[in-house]
Amino acid sequence: MQDQPVLDRAPIVDLLDLGGPDLVQELTELFFSDTPGLIAEIETALEAEDWEALTRASHSLKSSAFYLGALALSEISRLLESSSRSGEEAHCKELSAQAPVAYEAAKAALIQMRSELPPA
Amino acid sequence: MSDAFLELARTGKLPSPSGVGTRILSLTQDESATVDDVAEVLARDPALTGRILHVANSAAQARSVPLTTTKEAAMRLGLRSVSSIAVGFTLVSSNQSGICEGFDYAAFWSRSLATAAAAGMLAREIEPALAPEAFTAGLLSDIGRLALATVNPVVYTSVLGSWHGKRTELLALEQKALGIDHAAVAARMILGWGMPSLISGAIEAAARHLPEGGPAAQVRLARILIAADHLGTHHVGKGEPSWQEDAELTSLLEALGIDVLDLAGHMPDIEAEWRELASDLAIKPLPPWDEAGAAREDPAAPKPEGPLILAVDNDPIALKVLTNCLHRAGHRVAPASSGEEALALALQHQPAILITDWQMPGMDGLSLCRALRRCEIGRSLFVIVLSGRDEADACTQAFDAEANDFIQKPFHPRQLIARVKTALSLHAAQSSVANEKEPTAAGEALGDDTERDHQTGLPNRLFATSHLTSIFGSSSKPLSVIALGIDGIAEVSSTLIGQDLTRQLAEHLKEVLRRDDVVTCTASGKFLLLCPGANLLDAAGLADRLRIGIMDAKIGLSGHVEALTVSAGVAERSHVAKTPAALLQLAEAALEMGAMDAPNQVHPAA
Numbered sequence: 001m002q003d004q005p006v007l008d009r010a011p012i013v014d015l016l017d018l019g020g021p022d023l024v025q026e027l028t029e030l031f032f033s034d035t036p037g038l039i040a041e042i043e044t045a046l047e048a049e050d051w052e053a054l055t056r057a058s059h060s061l062k063s064s065a066f067y068l069g070a071l072a073l074s075e076i077s078r079l080l081e082s083s084s085r086s087g088e089e090a091h092c093k094e095l096s097a098q099a100p101v102a103y104e105a106a107k108a109a110l111i112q113m114r115s116e117l118p119p120a
Numbered sequence: 121m122s123d124a125f126l127e128l129a130r131t132g133k134l135p136s137p138s139g140v141g142t143r144i145l146s147l148t149q150d151e152s153a154t155v156d157d158v159a160e161v162l163a164r165d166p167a168l169t170g171r172i173l174h175v176a177n178s179a180a181q182a183r184s185v186p187l188t189t190t191k192e193a194a195m196r197l198g199l200r201s202v203s204s205i206a207v208g209f210t211l212v213s214s215n216q217s218g219i220c221e222g223f224d225y226a227a228f229w230s231r232s233l234a235t236a237a238a239a240g241m242l243a244r245e246i247e248p249a250l251a252p253e254a255f256t257a258g259l260l261s262d263i264g265r266l267a268l269a270t271v272n273p274v275v276y277t278s279v280l281g282s283w284h285g286k287r288t289e290l291l292a293l294e295q296k297a298l299g300i301d302h303a304a305v306a307a308r309m310i311l312g313w314g315m316p317s318l319i320s321g322a323i324e325a326a327a328r329h330l331p332e333g334g335p336a337a338q339v340r341l342a343r344i345l346i347a348a349d350h351l352g353t354h355h356v357g358k359g360e361p362s363w364q365e366d367a368e369l370t371s372l373l374e375a376l377g378i379d380v381l382d383l384a385g386h387m388p389d390i391e392a393e394w395r396e397l398a399s400d401l402a403i404k405p406l407p408p409w410d411e412a413g414a415a416r417e418d419p420a421a422p423k424p425e426g427p428l429i430l431a432v433d434n435d436p437i438a439l440k441v442l443t444n445c446l447h448r449a450g451h452r453v454a455p456a457s458s459g460e461e462a463l464a465l466a467l468q469h470q471p472a473i474l475i476t477d478w479q480m481p482g483m484d485g486l487s488l489c490r491a492l493r494r495c496e497i498g499r500s501l502f503v504i505v506l507s508g509r510d511e512a513d514a515c516t517q518a519f520d521a522e523a524n525d526f527i528q529k530p531f532h533p534r535q536l537i538a539r540v541k542t543a544l545s546l547h548a549a550q551s552s553v554a555n556e557k558e559p560t561a562a563g564e565a566l567g568d569d570t571e572r573d574h575q576t577g578l579p580n581r582l583f584a585t586s587h588l589t590s591i592f593g594s595s596s597k598p599l600s601v602i603a604l605g606i607d608g609i610a611e612v613s614s615t616l617i618g619q620d621l622t623r624q625l626a627e628h629l630k631e632v633l634r635r636d637d638v639v640t641c642t643a644s645g646k647f648l649l650l651c652p653g654a655n656l657l658d659a660a661g662l663a664d665r666l667r668i669g670i671m672d673a674k675i676g677l678s679g680h681v682e683a684l685t686v687s688a689g690v691a692e693r694s695h696v697a698k699t700p701a702a703l704l705q706l707a708e709a710a711l712e713m714g715a716m717d718a719p720n721q722v723h724p725a726a
Contacts, residue, residue: 011530014532014533015441017533018441018444018445018448018533019444019448021143022138022139022142022143023444025142025143025145025146026136026142026440027437027440027441030132030436030437030440031437033129034129034130034436034437037126037130056481059479059508060434060435062508063435063437063438063508063529063530064435064436064437064438066508066530067437067438067441067530068437114146
């Protein structure tokens with residue numbers, strides 16, 4: 001997963017094409033307000049060994065991270081989703097510890113990207 | 121531990137500012153933003169600039185020199201006031217209609233503007249410095265109700281249905297049904313937009329009719345809002361003066377230190393400002409009406425035009441991208457964040473197209489599709505399933521659930537729009553066919569219709585499945601299926617070229633096949649042929665003759681494209697393909713796998 005970039009700009013270019021900087025602004029805000037909750041859900045589910053909740057939360061995270069090009073985070077979530085399906089606890093724990101780090105990196109990259117956007 | 125507001129926010133459906141409003145929002149969160157930055161952003165929206173100056177000038181004292189630029193306005197009123205007004209106005213522009221059946225959007229905004237005008241006027245009377253905040257707070261005083269209606273249209277309709285008209289009663293009903301009320305929702309949203317807590321606090325207190333408590337300015341603003349809401353709800357736009365005898369109004373104004381008789385001089389101003397704002401924002405100024413229970417006498421609120429698309433995804437970001445794509449392509453969209461909600465909305469609003477995510481907690485996309493197909497309205501519905509699943513049979517499973525189309529997630533916006541366009545033209549063709557039929561034949565027509573591909577006039581997958589099922593066990597003779605696909609169709613399947621090639625090939629197949637051969641069109645450029653009596657070898661032979669015939673016929677677009685070629689996958693009923701679905705799947709898998717490596721060939725299933 002180290003191969004995946006923190007931020008791939010191609011999806012952002014698509015979103016810009018679709019809805020301009022406003023849409024990117026709105027979606028990133030949604031991402032920033034939503035993701036910490038999902039990561040917390042992942043941690044809680046893992047502690048409670050609730051594999052279903054873990055699968056669900058990591059599936060959501062995989063999808064929203066992908067839409068914004070946060071590929072490293074999306075890849076961690078994808079692996080987490082498949083490990084949670086098979087109940088591989090040790091692997092899940094390792095991945096879930098990486099998620100907050102990947103999120104912070106993605107957030108910083110998205111904020112940087114946003115500041116470089118052309119005006120609306 | 122669960123926060124009802126965060127749950128609402130997570131759906132991604134809360135009303136939010138649009139256009140310039142979102143840029144202003146990010147500026148207000150940026151400590152280093154200056155008056156010049158805000159003025160520069162506002163300059164991009166001249167209409168909004170005009171509205172802000174109008175509000176700023178009426179808030180400023182009449183004797184002062186009129187403000188002519190947003191920069192002057194920001195310096196006189198403060199950056200935050202001007203930003204709040206701007207954000208408030210963009211909310212009006214972007215939320216003028218919606219799908220909550222029990223919620224009257226036109227009346228909502230008409231009354232919000234009346235409340236804003238009244239609040240601005242009352243503030244000028246007792247504390248001019250508060251006038252811009254009073255205007256913004258008046259405009260957004262009921263935004264929590266709009267939010268609840270938007271996020272939970274079905275539940276909120278039933279909440280409104282059991283409401284008898286008292287404000288505080290509505291709060292209790294909302295709390296019971298949704299775990300949160302509009303007062304709390306409004307306060308949280310407004311704080312989230314970076315507006316001062318003076319505004320959010322006063323709006324919440326006023327909505328609860330509990331103005332006391334909190335800082336003095338907030339108490340005054342809450343009192344202003346309660347009186348303004350009363351004026352906006354009962355008196356503005358009424359025609360004849362009715363406020364003199366209103367005891368409640370008298371006491372509300374007394375609390376502000378205003379004599380009710382002083383209103384005589386102000387009501388015309390409030391009315392004038394209300395009408396001016398309404399015409400500027402293209403909102404119809406409606407007379408007051410009894411909101412709960414009785415229907416409004418003027419039902420003139422125009423119904424939005426165009427077929428409705430129901431978009432379903434439990435992931436807020438995906439839902440937002442999806443609804444944005446559709447909005448920007450000019451479609452009317454209803455968002456839903458669960459299968460259950462989508463089912464209720466579909467039954468209520470009868471959309472033309474359903475676009476649903478597959479994997480969702482609770483009722484997933486395929487269960488939703490199956491549930492709808494069992495209902496009357498679900499039969500003519502065009503269903504597109506979105507999925508991030510990468511299993512090879514995902515697409516087949518979706519079609520087994522009687523979906524019409526399948527799109528891999530994440531999709532490219534253009535790809536989605538093209539598929540929706542095709543779906544809508546099919547839906548339109550289908551509706552006009554249904555309308556032409558005699559009423560007595562309606563049932564028959566529907567049955568006929570759902571089993572026909574409208575682009576080619578051939579039977580569709582639904583028919584292929586049901587016909588194959590009916591002949592599957594009826595004879596001991598062999599039974600085979602040919603899956604035929606235009607080579608390279610994936611790249612053009614949703615385009616006009618793809619449609620045109622599919623039509624031409626369908627015409628060719630109709631000509632060369634015998635009347636009793638069953639040929640069906642299952643998707644753009646994809647055909648299924650059912651061959652009773654043919655074993656694998658016979659069917660492969662037939663497929664190869666068809667393939668050569670199609671090459672010889674030189675089907676294609678005049679001029680610029682090479683003549684089309686086809687690949688075929690062939691499968692026979694066997695101990696492996698022992699169900700109709702398995703047989704179809706085997707033939708289609710043989711086609712998919714084979715066409716990739718070796719197009720323009722026949723590929724028997726292993």
